[in-house]
Amino acid sequence: MPERTVTIASAHGLHARPASLFVQAVTASGLPVQLTKGDKTLNASSILGIISLGINHGDEITLSAEGENADAVLDSLVEILTTDMDA
Numbered sequence: 001m002p003e004r005t006v007t008i009a010s011a012h013g014l015h016a017r018p019a020s021l022f023v024q025a026v027t028a029s030g031l032p033v034q035l036t037k038g039d040k041t042l043n044a045s046s047i048l049g050i051i052s053l054g055i056n057h058g059d060e061i062t063l064s065a066e067g068e069n070a071d072a073v074l075d076s077l078v079e080i081l082t083t084d085m086d087a
Contacts, residue, residue, distance in 0.1 A: 003064035004074045011086040013056035016047075018085040023047045025080055031067040033077065044077075 010018045026033045026044045033044040037059065042049040044063065055061060061081075065073050 001064050001066050002070045002074055003062055004078050005060055005062045006078045006081045008055055008057055008059050008061065009082045009084045011057050011084055013054075013059065014050055014081075016051065018080075019047050019050045021085065022077065022080050023050065025077055029065070029069075029073040029076075031065045031070060031073050033063060033065045033073070036062040036064070 008014060014022065023045055034041050035044040035050065035053075036042075037053045037055055040053060042053070044050065063074055063077055067073075
């Protein structure tokens with residue numbers, strides 16, 4: 001299963017707006033994507049789950065996906081997370 005580790009770029013972390021954009025991209029991919037922060041792993045299409053992790057600027061998270069085009073999906077999700085959406 002492909003995975004990517006990424007450092008969150010948004011100045012205020014994954015609060016409601018960037019988390020919503022991220023979840024929309026996960027959902028649109030049609031693939032099951034997992035997000036891991038520390039020892040907690042959750043379904044990346046759950047906005048409430050993502051917000052509950054308290055992901056801040058500079059935090060490292062790991063994304064993993066399974067299915068056809070998983071590498072391309074992960075690359076597009078990494079691009080979202082490495083863009084400062086608060087700028």
